[in-house]
Amino acid sequence: MPDYQAPLRDLRxxxxxxxxxxxxxxxxxxxxxxxxxxxxxxxEEGARFAREVLLPLNQSGDREGCLLEGGExxxxxxxxxxxxxxxxxxxxxxxxxxxxxxxxxxxxxxxALSEMICATNxxxxxxxxxxxxxxxxxxxxxxxxxxxxxxxxxVEGVWTGTMCLTEPHCGTDLGLIKSRAVPTEDGAYEISGTxxxxxxxxxxxxxxxVHLVLAKLPDAPEGSRGISLFVVPKYLPTETGEPGARxxxxxxxxxxxxxxxxxxxxxMNFDAARGYLVGEPHKGLACMFTMMNAARIGVGIQGLGLxxxxxxNALAYARDRLQMRALSGAKAExxxxxxxxxxxxxxxxxxxxxxxxxxxxxLVLYTAQMVDVVEHGQDAAERERAEPLLGLLTPIVKAxxxxxxxxxxxxxxxxxxxxxxxxxxxxxxxxxxARITRLYEGTTGIQALDLLGRKVLMNQxxxxxxxxxxxxxxxxxxxxNPAMAEFVRPLAKLNAEWGELTMGVGMKAMGDREEVGAxxxxxxxxxxxxxxAYLFARAVKQARAALDAGTxxxxxxxxxxxxxxxxxxxxxxxxxxxxxxxxxxxxxLMALTAEDFGRGFEL
Numbered sequence: 025m026p027d028y029q030a031p032l033r034d035l036r037x038x039x040x041x042x043x044x045x046x047x048x049x050x051x052x053x054x055x056x057x058x059x060x061x062x063x064x065x066x067x068e069e070g071a072r073f074a075r076e077v078l079l080p081l082n083q084s085g086d087r088e089g090c091l092l093e094g095g096e097x098x099x100x101x102x103x104x105x106x107x108x109x110x111x112x113x114x115x116x117x118x119x120x121x122x123x124x125x126x127x128x129x130x131x132x133x134x135x136a137l138s139e140m141i142c143a144t145n146x147x148x149x150x151x152x153x154x155x156x157x158x159x160x161x162x163x164x165x166x167x168x169x170x171x172x173x174x175x176x177x178x179v180e181g182v183w184t185g186t187m188c189l190t191e192p193h194c195g196t197d198l199g200l201i202k203s204r205a206v207p208t209e210d211g212a213y214e215i216s217g218t219x220x221x222x223x224x225x226x227x228x229x230x231x232x233x234v235h236l237v238l239a240k241l242p243d244a245p246e247g248s249r250g251i252s253l254f255v256v257p258k259y260l261p262t263e264t265g266e267p268g269a270r271x272x273x274x275x276x277x278x279x280x281x282x283x284x285x286x287x288x289x290x291x292m293n294f295d296a297a298r299g300y301l302v303g304e305p306h307k308g309l310a311c312m313f314t315m316m317n318a319a320r321i322g323v324g325i326q327g328l329g330l331x332x333x334x335x336x337n338a339l340a341y342a343r344d345r346l347q348m349r350a351l352s353g354a355k356a357e358x359x360x361x362x363x364x365x366x367x368x369x370x371x372x373x374x375x376x377x378x379x380x381x382x383x384x385x386x387l388v389l390y391t392a393q394m395v396d397v398v399e400h401g402q403d404a405a406e407r408e409r410a411e412p413l414l415g416l417l418t419p420i421v422k423a424x425x426x427x428x429x430x431x432x433x434x435x436x437x438x439x440x441x442x443x444x445x446x447x448x449x450x451x452x453x454x455x456x457x458a459r460i461t462r463l464y465e466g467t468t469g470i471q472a473l474d475l476l477g478r479k480v481l482m483n484q485x486x487x488x489x490x491x492x493x494x495x496x497x498x499x500x501x502x503x504x505n506p507a508m509a510e511f512v513r514p515l516a517k518l519n520a521e522w523g524e525l526t527m528g529v530g531m532k533a534m535g536d537r538e539e540v541g542a543x544x545x546x547x548x549x550x551x552x553x554x555x556x557a558y559l560f561a562r563a564v565k566q567a568r569a570a571l572d573a574g575t576x577x578x579x580x581x582x583x584x585x586x587x588x589x590x591x592x593x594x595x596x597x598x599x600x601x602x603x604x605x606x607x608x609x610x611x612x613l614m615a616l617t618a619e620d621f622g623r624g625f626e627l
Contacts, residue, residue, distance in 0.1 A: 423548050
């Protein structure tokens with residue numbers, strides 16, 4: 025069975041040293057509750073829960089899957105008991121408002137915990153993960169009555185939540201949805217339609233499931249401007265707030281999937297189900313984006329967690345597996361062959377995983393600080409800066425970390441060789457589970473269009489300039505430091521080029537909007553590599569300071585510097601290919617007609 029140890033030492037480095045989380049938390053309301061001792065205790069206990077409770081259920085849950093019987097879904101053995109333990113430990117409400125049953129700690133702390141859950145059992149983690157998004161949507165847009173009825177139950181984890189968007193005939197283009205909401209005389213609505221790919225749509229972990237459903241009112245305008253949001257519970261709450269009569273919503277079937285078998289991905293049928301409007305009529309998409317934005321960061325964390333899990337197990341295998349002798353001569357003369365970690369190509373794969381795990385962790389926790397400020401910050405100027413920056417980073421977190429996460433899990437299989445392809449080792453499951461992260465909550469292509477089209481070009485690059493100025497100031501401050509030259513010089517050059525590439529695409533797009541779509545994915549990947557380079561450069565600065573001060577943990581800091589060096593020398597050069605493809609423009613992509621694509625194999 026795969027093993028996992030939460031990267032607590034690296035978490036402490038990123039949170040306490042690199043990003044100064046103690047000072048960050050001190051600026052937040054009730055920040056004294058997130059003292060270093062409390063944070064450390066929560067992370068340690070979360071690590072124990074992930075390793076001892078969730079990890080043993082990951083492979084068995086994958087093999088067993090979920091079972092639909094008589095409209096009810098049974099989750100794999102052990103899932104229900106693990107969820108009960110999770111709820112009893114108070115984990116669902118870690119970052120929620122105490123007025124609604126939460127503990128009032130910063131969202132970033134819950135995000136650090138989320139990495140551990142995703143690394144040990146992604147399918148299980150999706151059940152409580154979706155509830156956080158549903159609670160956020162109701163907290164921001166629900167009526168006081170809706171909050172009183174549903175929010176505390178979601179925060180406590182007694183009930184779970186879903187988001188019901190996709191329909192059989194439409195995915196991302198939600199303006200095409202056919203689900204309808206008909207008003208009733210008592211102010212409620214009857215919701216009818218079919219939704220597909222609904223994660224955790226039906227299960228046996230909680231006593232009730234709260235569906236947030238997109239549908240159209242009878243007078244809805246065409247397209248996305250006509251979408252409204254409704255809360256539709258599985259069981260209608262009684263006057264005392266307990267689950268009552270069964271609503272007209274049920275699971276029609278379970279999707280048979282490539283991965284995440286332990287999570288119930290459902291076809292949900294709504295048959296005149298009683299629902300209640302959330303927010304204003306025809307403004308449902310804006311309400312749902314509250315939930316979707318949180319989910320997008322959550323999916324990026326899934327990519328990070330799977331990267332870390334694959335790396336740890338590949339590293340353990342590479343230290344133990346004997347194969348050939350090192351090209352420079354035997355390294356383990358007392359053994360018949362050397363462990364494969366001595367071979368350069370194995371090291372390339374391991375270092376790729378390690379760099380993406382450590383770089384991704386820095387990116388997630390850097391972004392998490394923006395979430396804290398946007399949600400709870402007291403300084404208006406700080407919030408004004410954090411909100412657009414969070415918008416810029418969100419598609420990068422989601423798409424870049426899932427793209428490199430899929431690469432990293434594939435490298436983990438490769439380290440194992442043929443054994444990686446065998447189910448018992450658990451490495452192939454990580455690949456299968458990772459594959460969905462590039463698809464749900466908006467594909468990489470959709471995230472790329474959001475980044476380049478909405479977050480950058482729509483405001484003439486002003487939001488991007490906020491971030492590139494930060495990078496520029498860092499580079500300027502370190503220019504005179506010879507120990508930082510190998511990191512600062514390429515970073516400064518790429519930071520300047522980032523703006524030039526943006527301007528180039530923007531100029532082309534004025535004549536042809538297809539230029540945005542043609543450049544977008546390469547632009548997002550370029551942006552991700554540069555962002556990680558910035559964070560690695562900052563990490564090197566911090567590591568060198570610790571070494572200069574005579575730290576007792578010199579090996580950790582030297583490893584951090586060498587990992588950054590590998591990233592700059594072996595991964596960051598990928599930006600050259602992405603830049604060239606950005607500059608290639610739309611013409612090579614659009615020259616073929618739809619008919620031309622099939623020329624050569626027509627009957």
